[in-house]
Every structure is written in C-alpha cells, then in structure tokens.
Amino acid sequence: MPMTVVVTRDVADRFRGFLSSVMPxxxxxxxxxxELSRGVRERVWTVLSEWWxxxxxxSIVLLWKDDAAPxxxxxxxxxLPPRTLADLDGALLVRR
Structure with missing residues (x-):
C-alpha cells in the first residue's frame, strides 16, 4: 500500500475535518x-470531488505512488488549473 499525501489550501473546514478522520x-x-489502500484513496477522492x-x-492536491504514472x-x-506530470529524460516536470 503506497503512501498518500493530500495538500489543501483555503478549503472549507468540512474538507479538513473529513481528511483528518482518515489520515493524520x-x-x-x-x-x-x-499505508492507504487504493480503495480508501479512491473513496476519499470521490467524497472530496462530490463536496467540491x-x-x-x-485547492486540493492528491499525490500517491503509482508505478504506471510518469x-x-x-x-x-x-x-487549480489542471496539472499533469511528465517525464522528460528522467526529470519529472509538472505541466499546467
């Protein structure tokens, strides 16, 4: 189970309260x-997206280890403006 990180900025207390019930x-x-399982991570994202x-x-950013991603x-x-990750000759870049 990979590590998961969620970063929030200027969100309603509801979001932070929910997240603190799932992770410190x-x-x-x-x-x-x-050690958040994929199922729990997907459920957390579903709740955050629906509330959003x-x-x-x-803004809310969710990051996790994904062997199939750049x-x-x-x-x-x-x-946030949509962001994606790109691998450029071994350097990880964020596309906006």
Missing part, C-alpha cells in the same frame, strides 16, 4: 497516509 494532519493542510461540486473554493507519482487536483 502532519502540518496545517497537509494530510499523510503511510457543492462548495468550490481553495515518475511513478499519481496526481489529482481540484481548484
């Missing part, structure tokens, strides 16, 4: 799950 808040707005449609504001790092965002 290592720093303000930074939630870390050392009801009350957009701020740089072996999965990335999802809410509230």
């Amino acid at each position: 808040e290592a720093a303000p707005g930074v939630f870390v799950g050392a 449609t009801e009350m957009p504001g701020g 740089g072996r790092l999965g990335l999802r965002t809410l509230g």
Whole structure:
C-alpha cells in the first residue's frame, strides 16, 4: 500500500475535518497516509470531488505512488488549473 499525501489550501473546514478522520494532519493542510489502500484513496477522492461540486473554493492536491504514472507519482487536483506530470529524460516536470 503506497503512501498518500493530500495538500489543501483555503478549503472549507468540512474538507479538513473529513481528511483528518482518515489520515493524520502532519502540518496545517497537509494530510499523510503511510499505508492507504487504493480503495480508501479512491473513496476519499470521490467524497472530496462530490463536496467540491457543492462548495468550490481553495485547492486540493492528491499525490500517491503509482508505478504506471510518469515518475511513478499519481496526481489529482481540484481548484487549480489542471496539472499533469511528465517525464522528460528522467526529470519529472509538472505541466499546467
């Protein structure tokens, strides 16, 4: 089970309260799950996405180890311009 990190910025308390029920808040707005299963990670993202449609504001970034993704790092965002990861000759870049 890979490590999962969720970073929030300027979101409603509801989001942070939910996330803190699933994983510890290592720093303000930074939630870390050392061994979060894929099923739990997907459920967390589903809840966050559904709430986001009801009350957009701020931003949320979800990161996890994904062997099939560029740089072996999965990335999802809410509230930011869409970002994707790209591997350029071994350097991991973020496309905006």
